[in-house]
Amino acid sequence: MKRDIIEIRWHGRGGQGAITAAKIVAKSAFESGYRGVVMVPTFGTERRGAPVFTSLKISKEKIYDLSPSQSPNMVVVLDHLLLEEADVTSGLQPGGWLVLNTPKTPEAYRYEGIRIAVADVTSIAGEAGLSKGIVNSGIIGTFAKASQLMDIHVLMRNIEDEFSQSKPHENSRAAFMAYQKTVIGGK
Amino acid sequence: MYTIESGNVAAALGVKLAGAQVIAAYPITPQTPLTEKLSEFIESREMDAQYIPVESEHSALAVCIAASTAGARAFTATSANGLLYMHEQIHWAAGARLPLVMCVVNRGVGAPWTVWNDHQDSISQRDTGWIQMYVCDHQQIVDTVIKAFRLAEAVSIPVMVCYDGYLLSHTYMPFDIPDQKSVDGFLSPYRPEYALDPDKPANFNTVTLPDVRADIHGRMSHGYMEVRYLLQEDMRKAIDVAGDIEKRFKQIFGRGGEPYVESYRCEDAEFIAVSMGSLAYQLRDVVDMLRDEGYKVGIAAIRLYRPFPDQAIAKTLEKAKGVIVFEKALSYGYQGPLCADIQSALYAQSNGRKKRPSVYPYILGLGGREIKTGDLINAVRRVCTETSTDTPDTLGWIGLKI
The missing domain is CATH 3.40.50.920 (Rossmann fold)
Incomplete structure (x- = not known):
């Protein structure tokens, strides 16, 4: 509700790692000087494959309100097919961002008054050496390009920390490649 | 050192830093990740404690009561219907004056079944003789768990640290992890006034008659009402004790200072x-x-x-x-x-x-x-x-x- 809070809603499928992605961004935001960082997952109904979302709030000052975002500034979608299943853009602020993992171009999406950032994170992840379907590291690169909130290298370091046991460099490379290949459109 | 973690992890870190020696718990949403984290700490030897798996919450608290009676620092955690399943042992722990600490990860009570947050579970245990503290964020979770052990041991009354299920337990935010050396300076090892000792057999909390009576040495012993009067008196005194502990905590860690x-x-x-x-x-x-x-x-x-x-x-x-x-x-x-x-x-x-x-x-x-x-x-x-x-x-x- 407060004006100085940036709200980012992450949509994925249960097991896809949207919460881990939001956590990596949360840690990077805190390191980048945002003292207020709160990540609120959806509660209690997570199932593998089902649509899930998590809210990330970022502010220069401590955040006291933990209630879920009603009107996010950004919506990040790990699987473009979710657009057909869930109302992912619900409440998205005018001029806000839709960040999409999709093989399509921004022009394929018709939304009024919002900006769109797309990358084919699924293919990029394969090129970076990750197993099929790992998209939660790559999408961070697209998020970084759209949001300009924090340095891609800070994000990459936190990706490597998070995945220290499982292809850390492939994961950070996926983010960097997605960052470079992100296409901006919309509005 | 700052970290960004869930409220359940904040609680587990507090229990680890406080040097709990016995953990017995039964998993229940939204408490489960807290006890999972503690079992991980113990398995990896980051924490030197006994983790005793049990088949129910009633047994979890019974194990903690036994461990505390033997002089160990004991901890458990639960939510909602799990807390209610402990109910008989909750009264017992307070009447026996055991300084246990329990996290209650607040959740609504069935029926109808719910896993989500409200305060009915811990509030319904208001009159059991436990101290109840409520916290607002993750920093307060980790800090309050540590303070709770000191308070429980200072007044010989068990303490519930209550925090919101999901809203705090599963939410991630930054908090400072107190360093072990400072915690050790704040919280001394638990030294009970008396404890079960095989070399000195004793009965605790046996049938206590309505009136006072002389023991085998001719000393007058309390009846049930005196024991319960003292619990009430010590509970009221615990208000000031909690204030003193809060002051001491603030001196060492530089935060807090508002115990009430x-x-x-x-x-x-x-x-x-x-x-x-x-x-x-x-x-x-x-x-x-x-x-x-x-x-x-x-x-x-x-x-x-x-x-x-x-x-x-x-x-x-x-x-x-x-x-x-x-x-x-x-x-x-x-x-x-x-x-x-x-x-x-x-x-x-x-x-x-x-x-x-x-x-x-x-x-x-x-x-x-x-x-x-x-x-x-x-x-x-x-x-x-x-x-x-x-x-x-x-x-x-x-x-x-x-």
């Missing part, structure tokens, strides 16, 4: 909202926004619920015109238990003065019903603009769709 009521913009407030847990922090934003509109409002977070710090609470609230109590629990057939306690504290402290704040009771968030900040703003603004000065509204419900 954490008030925000209350000094000149005409209307003060009262709540417990994460909702009290959500109300800070409500207060800021209404202050911007010109309303003189504040929020008081109740941190210690039992023993009830009635004097500190009355002092915070007595000058206000109105007090608005937002509660996630009910005493069915009457009103919110916290609201009744607040009214009682204000009545006792008014010293015959006729002018007391009007108290406006609200129930909200039961079974995880979303609490919208906009709804809170409307509720507080409505009270502020209330023109009638006589009796406040009857019980108000926020977010009800009926």
Whole structure:
């Protein structure tokens, strides 16, 4: 509700790692000087494959309100097919961002008054050496390009920390490649 | 050192730093990740403790009671129906004066089945003789767990540290992990006055007659009523002890300092909202926004619920015109238990003065019903603009769709 809070809603499928992605961004935001960082997952109904979302709030000052975002500034979608299943853009602020993992171009999406950032994170992840379907590291690169909130290298370091046991460099490379290949459109 | 983790992990870190020696717990949503984390700490030898798996919450607390009776620092955690399954042992732990610490990860109580947050579970255990502390964020979770061990051991009364299920347990935010050396300076190893010892056999808490009587050495022993009188007396004294412990904690760690009521913009407030847990922090934003509109409002977070710090609470609230109590629990057939306690504290402290704040009771968030900040703003603004000065509204419900 407060004006100085940036709200980012992450949509994925249960097991896809949207919460881990939001956590990596949360840690990077805190390191980048945002003292207020709160990540609120959806509660209690997570199932593998089902649509899930998590809210990330970022502010220069401590955040006291933990209630879920009603009107996010950004919506990040790990699987473009979710657009057909869930109302992912619900409440998205005018001029806000839709960040999409999709093989399509921004022009394929018709939304009024919002900006769109797309990358084919699924293919990029394969090129970076990750197993099929790992998209939660790559999408961070697209998020970084759209949001300009924090340095891609800070994000990459936190990706490597998070995945220290499982292809850390492939994961950070996926983010960097997605960052470079992100296409901006919309509005 | 700062980290960004869930509230359950904050609690587990507190238990580890406090050097708990025996953990017995049965998993239940939303408490499960807390006990999983503790079992990981013990498995990886980061924590030197016994993890005793049990088949139920009743047994979990029974194991902790046994461990504490033998002189060990013991910890358990649960939620909702798991807490209620412990109920008989909860009374026992307090009557036996064992300094256990238990995290209650607040969740609504079935039926109907719910896994989401409200405060009915721990509030329904109000009269068991346990100390109850409520926290507003992750920093307070880790800090309060450590303080709880010191308080429990200082007064020989068990402590529940209550934090909101999901809203805090599963939410991630930054918090500072106290360093082990400072914690060791704050919390000495547990040295019980007496403990079970095979070399010196003794009976504890056997049948205690209605009247006092001489023991085999001819010394007069307490009857049941004396034992229970002392629990009440020591509970009341625990208010000051909690205050001293809070001061000491602040000296070492540089934060905290408000053991009873954490008030925000209350000094000149005409209307003060009262709540417990994460909702009290959500109300800070409500207060800021209404202050911007010109309303003189504040929020008081109740941190210690039992023993009830009635004097500190009355002092915070007595000058206000109105007090608005937002509660996630009910005493069915009457009103919110916290609201009744607040009214009682204000009545006792008014010293015959006729002018007391009007108290406006609200129930909200039961079974995880979303609490919208906009709804809170409307509720507080409505009270502020209330023109009638006589009796406040009857019980108000926020977010009800009926």
